[in-house]
Amino acid sequence: AQSVTQLGSHVSVSEGALVLLRCNYSSSVPPYLFWYVQYPNQGLQLLLKYTSAATLVKGINGFEAEFKKSETSFHLTKPSAHMSDAAEYFCAVSDRGSARQLTFGSGTQLTVLP
Amino acid sequence: EAQVTQNPRYLITVTGKKLTVTCSQNMNHEYMSWYRQDPGLGLRQIYYSMNVEVTDKGDVPEGYKVSRKEKRNFPLILESPSPNQTSLYFCASRPAGTGGHEQYFGPGTRLTVT
Numbered sequence: 001a002q003s004v005t006q007l008g009s010h011v012s013v014s015e016g017a018l019v020l021l022r023c024n025y026s027s028s029v030p031p032y033l034f035w036y037v038q039y040p041n042q043g044l045q046l047l048l049k050y051t052s053a054a055t056l057v058k059g060i061n062g063f064e065a066e067f068k069k070s071e072t073s074f075h076l077t078k079p080s081a082h083m084s085d086a087a088e089y090f091c092a093v094s095d096r097g098s099a100r101q102l103t104f105g106s107g108t109q110l111t112v113l114p
Numbered sequence: 115e116a117q118v119t120q121n122p123r124y125l126i127t128v129t130g131k132k133l134t135v136t137c138s139q140n141m142n143h144e145y146m147s148w149y150r151q152d153p154g155l156g157l158r159q160i161y162y163s164m165n166v167e168v169t170d171k172g173d174v175p176e177g178y179k180v181s182r183k184e185k186r187n188f189p190l191i192l193e194s195p196s197p198n199q200t201s202l203y204f205c206a207s208r209p210a211g212t213g214g215h216e217q218y219f220g221p222g223t224r225l226t227v228t
Contacts, residue, residue: 009154044217044220102157102159
């Protein structure tokens with residue numbers, strides 16, 4: 001079964017600093033990979049996804065993620081944090097060709113300090 | 115507007131009192147899922163459905179039931195709720211096909227069982 005590990009349940013950065021949220025997956029076959037964001041008292045919103053095209057994926061709100069097969073990683077980055085980026089971020093995987101739904105990581109709460 | 119709706123948004127109930135959380139989507143999606151979100155555990159899939167009358171267990175199905183009699187609706191039923199089912203519940207839908215499609219999430223239902 002697929003599993004997803006998000007290192008760091010809480011990450012704090014200063015406004016304007018680099019955001020780096022880590023995600024590693026376990027699979028011998030590259031899966032589909034997703035980053036979702038959850039703002040307080042809201043549902044989940046897709047930030048970006050990797051489905052086998054370019055390994056560097058650009059998403060909404062200035063976020064991007066790079067798929068690295070050799071490291072089984074899909075880390076999320078943003079060059080300059082904004083206060084509005086404060087939220088919980090979830091990495092998720094889905095097996096290719098499977099009807100099975102998403103497997104989520106445990107989430108990373110991002111705090112942006114003024 | 116394309117959306118997934120859930121009702122109720124908040125529910126406080128007592129142990130053993132049967133309840134149903136409704137989920138409806140207006141995007142004609144084949145796949146629908148229920149997840150529960152608990153602190154430090156991310157989202158875990160309860161049940162999913164690939165189409166009308168086709169459902170299957172997710173990772174944490176114990177204590178829950180679902181039905182899919184219409185394509186747009188996917189209610190979650192707790193026949194005899196217990197305090198360990200206190201959680202935040204999300205319904206999601208996506209088109210059929212491989213797992214590379216984005217899932218669309220409802221706003222969530224916060225359930226408290228006393």
